[in-house]
Amino acid sequence: MASPSEAAIEGIPLTSYRLPSWFIWGALAAAFVLMGGLGLALGWSVAGVVVATALVWVVLATALSWVKEGERWGRNTLLTVLVYLSFGLVMVPLVSLVWMVLSQGAVRFGPDFLMTNMRGASDDNGGFYHGIIGTLEITGIASLISIPLGVFTAVFLVEYDGGWIARVVTFLVDVMTGIPSIVAGLFAYSVFLLIAGPRYQSGIIGAVALSVLMTPVVIRGVEEMLKLVPNELREASYALGVPKWLTVVKVVLRTAIAGITTSVMIAIARVIGETAPLLITVGLTMSTNFNPAKGSMSTLPVLVYDQYSRGTTASMERAWAGALTLIIIVMLLNLLARLISKYFSPKGGRR
Numbered sequence: 150m151a152s153p154s155e156a157a158i159e160g161i162p163l164t165s166y167r168l169p170s171w172f173i174w175g176a177l178a179a180a181f182v183l184m185g186g187l188g189l190a191l192g193w194s195v196a197g198v199v200v201a202t203a204l205v206w207v208v209l210a211t212a213l214s215w216v217k218e219g220e221r222w223g224r225n226t227l228l229t230v231l232v233y234l235s236f237g238l239v240m241v242p243l244v245s246l247v248w249m250v251l252s253q254g255a256v257r258f259g260p261d262f263l264m265t266n267m268r269g270a271s272d273d274n275g276g277f278y279h280g281i282i283g284t285l286e287i288t289g290i291a292s293l294i295s296i297p298l299g300v301f302t303a304v305f306l307v308e309y310d311g312g313w314i315a316r317v318v319t320f321l322v323d324v325m326t327g328i329p330s331i332v333a334g335l336f337a338y339s340v341f342l343l344i345a346g347p348r349y350q351s352g353i354i355g356a357v358a359l360s361v362l363m364t365p366v367v368i369r370g371v372e373e374m375l376k377l378v379p380n381e382l383r384e385a386s387y388a389l390g391v392p393k394w395l396t397v398v399k400v401v402l403r404t405a406i407a408g409i410t411t412s413v414m415i416a417i418a419r420v421i422g423e424t425a426p427l428l429i430t431v432g433l434t435m436s437t438n439f440n441p442a443k444g445s446m447s448t449l450p451v452l453v454y455d456q457y458s459r460g461t462t463a464s465m466e467r468a469w470a471g472a473l474t475l476i477i478i479v480m481l482l483n484l485l486a487r488l489i490s491k492y493f494s495p496k497g498g499r500r
Contacts, residue, residue: 168217173210173230180205203234247476254473257466263474267435267452272463277471279437283352283446284478287431288421290356290441291363296413298360299367300402306368307375308397325365333361334426341430352441354430355448359420366419370412374405403495410490418479424450449475 181202188198210230215223262276270276302322306315337358341349378401386396402409432445433455449471457468 166217167222168214172213173226173233176210176213177202177206180209206230207234250469250473250476253466253469254471257470258473262467262470266437266447270435272461275467277447277449277452277467277474279434280447280449280452280471281474281478282437282439283431283448284421284450284475286439286441287352287355287359287427287446287448288417290353291359291420292413292417294356294360295363295367295416299364299413299416300371300409302364302368303371303375304397304402306372308393308401322365322368325361326369328362329425330358330362330423331425331429334358334429336361337426338429350430350432350445351443352431352438352446355427355446356441358426358430359423362423362426363416363420366416367413370415371405371409374408374412375401377408378404403493406493407490410486414483414486417482421479422450422475424454427451428454449478 184198184201184205187193188201193201207227207230211223211227214226218226261274263281264278265274265276266279267275267277302318305311306318309315311318334355337354340357341351341354382400382404383396386400387393391399427448428451431448431451433451434445434447438444438446453468453471453475456464456471459465
């Protein structure tokens with residue numbers, strides 16, 4: 150005769166009925182058909198149909214799972230659908246922004262726009278070639294300043310016992326991360342005002358202003374990536390007699406190169422679209438200036454702001470095309486960063 154505990158166990162099924170994996174999307178399709186038909190009959194807007202479909206999807210999928218699979222899997226389905234809805238909600242502004250820039254910017258975007266400047270331009274011609282040159286030069290100089298400084302500072306904070314100096318540096322980095330961009334522009338302009346005198350504008354000043362904004366982002370990102378490197382790798386290197394500086398270069402930085410590259414790209418994306426500091430430090434010109442140390446230069450964000458503020462049809466088209474160009478540049482830089490990360494990251498397995 151079975152004991153009460155064994156009898157209780159015998160009454161619990163070891164397996165339960167599970168719905169197919171596609172039932173969540175089937176529930177979404179059913180909710181869309183139902184709410185779409187109801188929306189057409191009642192004259193709802195597209196947004197109303199989408200919201201109603203989402204609500205019905207949550208209720209329908211959860212109810213089916215709760216009834217057929219039980220309470221445990223029903224709650225799992227509810228959270229799964231909510232995660233999908235949250236992802237879709239986050240993608241709405243991103244997709245709408247990209248679509249708006251593509252549709253509006255494609256009107257003027259082309260070889261003529263990319264290879265000509267605004268000197269003597271009319272409503273039918275004129276491009277942002279001078280802005281592209283200025284953006285690449287100023288951002289490149291800012292990167293040359295910020296990336297080594299940020300990486301070395303992060304290595305000091307993580308790999309060396311800096312004591313109170315490290316705590317002070319960390320505090321200053323946290324403060325610099327939150328300063329407004331206009332303050333960075335005023336700082337750089339004031340420094341060069343003492344050195345070169347009044348009314349001096351150049352790409353170098355803009356690069357210094359952007360580096361003030363870029364450096365703390367690089368430091369914070371690289372610092373977190375270095376902390377993720379296992380201490381066992383450092384200890385193994387030290388056990389083989391490798392000095393500390395070579396361990397940092399060959400082991401720590403090499404292991405964290407993917408995260409470091411991502412941190413650098415986040416910092417570049419943070420500053421490449423800045424307008425306020427460049428208006429003060431670099432100014433605006435309608436001709437191409439290749440010398441970042443002399444005279445005003447044009448950048449894509451400033452040109453977009455200038456053309457958008459004019460309000461004419463041609464200037465608005467140029468502004469949208471400039472925004473599209475800026476997005477393409479950031480995308481190309483991200484692809485380059487991925488290639489660098491893939492090439493320099495340590496390879497798994499034996500050779």
